[in-house]
Amino acid sequence: MQTANRLNGIGEYYFSQKLREIGELNKAGKNIINLGIGSPDMPPHPDVIKTLQEESAKTNVHGYQSYTGSPVLRKAVSDWYKKWYNVDLNPDTEVLPLIGSKEGIMHICMTYLNDGDKVLVPNPGYPTYTSAAKLAGGSPLYYDLTEANNWFPDFEALEKVVKEQGNIKLMFVNYPHMPTGQLPTKKAFEAVVAFARKNNLLLVHDNPYSFILNEQPESLLSVEGAKDVVIELNSLSKSQNMAGWRVGVLVAAKERIDEVLRFKSNMDSGMFLPVQLAAATALNLGKDWYDSVNSVYRERRKKVFQLLDMLQCEYDTTQAGMFVWAKIPSTYTDGYALSDKVLYESNVFITPGGIFGSNGNGYIRVSLCAPVEKFEEAIKRIES
CATH class of the missing domain: 3.90.1150.10 (Aspartate Aminotransferase, domain 1)
Structure with a gap:
């Protein structure tokens, strides 16, 4: 075969x-x-495990769940974004829980890419950006990140790529950056949003590291008007020590959520409710x-x-x-x-x-x- x-x-x-x-x-x-x-080799907070234990012992939580996730978890994500990133999200329309943010990368590629569509991928960057784009029929175009430029994009060079290549649909960005650990700056975030808006690109910001060894967590959605061009992925794997629990989230404008849901709802049948409620507990933890x-x-x-x-x-x-x-x-x-x-x-x-x-x-x-x-x-x- x-x-x-x-x-x-x-x-x-x-x-x-x-x-x-x-x-x-x-x-x-x-x-x-x-x-x-x-x-992460450390466990989640004891209250998170306690929530999972108590909720999973109930008899009415073991069925299929909503494709859009529990309202409790969506509200917790919305509150978390407001508290830490100063970003307003409508929990009913702008938050989509994921079975890990890695699946969100695939969902986005499958939702938006046709055969031959080009995708800007950072070099160096997370290898899954490349494989997901290829699996969806897209063609990765690698843009350079260098130590000399503090691991930020060279937008002058990117403008030339756009003019030469055309048909570019998505751009992956990731700050704090993996693997280099480069922290974002407000200026860089504003520049990448302006670049996407000018060139009619959809920005996919992968943001799982913003709390690790960083006192000022940032979201790309904090840039004015970013919801017009940005989908952000976040995760509880790193900051909450819940990698094996597979809990992530996609946040964006309602239109983007609805579009991704058309694909995602055909791929899974929701996340175990006690896991979602435990995740909500994790998001409510303090400094x-x-x-x-x-x-x-x-x-x-x-x-x-x-x-x-x-x-x-x-x-x-x-x-x-x-x-x-x-x-x-x-x-x-x-x-x-x-x-x-x-x-x-x-x-x-x-x-x-x-x-x-x-x-x-x-x-x-x-x-x-x-x-x-x-x-x-x-x-x-x-x-x-």
């Missing part, structure tokens, strides 16, 4: 492959320390929750800085998110070479920056999602 043509050029996700390799190394007794993947999570990440980041110093890498100490992005020494050909050396000689896995695009080839990325003791052990192994 042949696979569909849409899978041509779509390889297995890098981490899926690498985890299999690490599994084989562990079977051989290597005991690999995995510092590659950003899967002390975010402070407690970030205090842990700060201690871990100190250890990562120490590890990177040993590897003679360069890095920005102000980057946000649950990773540290670092430039490799010139003695290595690329991040893959350094990653492999550390893996095979020290039994520690760190991510090569090249998996995020060609502009990441000279970099590595280290996850903060491991206890301090793991980082200390990794440092000992690399040192020896």
